[in-house]
Amino acid sequence: KNQVEQSPQSLIILEGKNCTLQCNYTVSPFSNLRWYKQDTGRGPVSLTIMTFSENTKSNGRYTATLDADTKQSSLHITASQLSDSASYICVVSANRGGATNKLIFGTGTLLAVQP
Amino acid sequence: DVKVTQSSRYLVKRTGEKVFLECVQDMDHENMFWYRQDPGLGLRLIYFSYDVKMKEKGDIPEGYSVSREKKERFSLILESASTNQTSMYLCASTPGRYTEAFFGQGTRLTVV
Numbered sequence: 689k690n691q692v693e694q695s696p697q698s699l700i701i702l703e704g705k706n707c708t709l710q711c712n713y714t715v716s717p718f719s720n721l722r723w724y725k726q727d728t729g730r731g732p733v734s735l736t737i738m739t740f741s742e743n744t745k746s747n748g749r750y751t752a753t754l755d756a757d758t759k760q761s762s763l764h765i766t767a768s769q770l771s772d773s774a775s776y777i778c779v780v781s782a783n784r785g786g787a788t789n790k791l792i793f794g795t796g797t798l799l800a801v802q803p
Numbered sequence: 804d805v806k807v808t809q810s811s812r813y814l815v816k817r818t819g820e821k822v823f824l825e826c827v828q829d830m831d832h833e834n835m836f837w838y839r840q841d842p843g844l845g846l847r848l849i850y851f852s853y854d855v856k857m858k859e860k861g862d863i864p865e866g867y868s869v870s871r872e873k874k875e876r877f878s879l880i881l882e883s884a885s886t887n888q889t890s891m892y893l894c895a896s897t898p899g900r901y902t903e904a905f906f907g908q909g910t911r912l913t914v915v
Contacts, residue, residue: 729911731893731909732906733906790848791904793846794845
């Protein structure tokens with residue numbers, strides 16, 4: 689069964705600190721892995737997208753890593769800001785053939801950055 | 804910038820009503836999706852469309868239908884709203900299989 693599991697479920701950190709969010713997946717056949725940020729009451733916004741051959745990708749203070757052998761990904765946030773408070777969702781795309789891939793969503797990690 | 808616009812941010816409907824949720828994208832994307840998001844369950848795919856008048860069921864299509872008469876517009880229809888359809892509904896579009904998905908701002912639907 690295709691699954692995406694994220695940890696921790698929630699996290700509270702102080703402004704300026706770093707943190708790392710984890711994503712483990714069992715999705716086959718794998719196409720790509722995406723990290724999204726979702727502010728409360730808003731739609732998700734893409735942070736990074738990585739294919740099988742990429743093992744790290746950065747977007748400003750966000751750095752995603754991918755280990756396709758162990759089927760693990762992490763999202764590292766550096767020098768956190770209050771605006772980083774959001775839910776972070778790991779999404780794995782399965783190559784299903786046909787017109788479009790199937791996206792399998794994790795349940796997200798809720799991050800709260802406190803002053 | 805790609806824009807995906809959902810017609811309502813908040814909606815309150817009565818049990819048994821027919822409900823229409825509209826989604827419009829302005830970037831000529833082929834693929835459009837409807838998801839619902841519930842606490843602890845993540846996003847679950849209801850229906851998707853890869854072309855005008857083409858649709859496929861997602862993981863939880865029961866109680867829903869969709870319409871895609873024009874490329875830019877994808878509508879989700881709740882034939883007879885029930886309280887268990889109270890949820891956040893998210894529309895998304897992508898230009899192809901290997902690209903990121905762009906989401907609308909979401910519609911918070913409450914069925915009373």
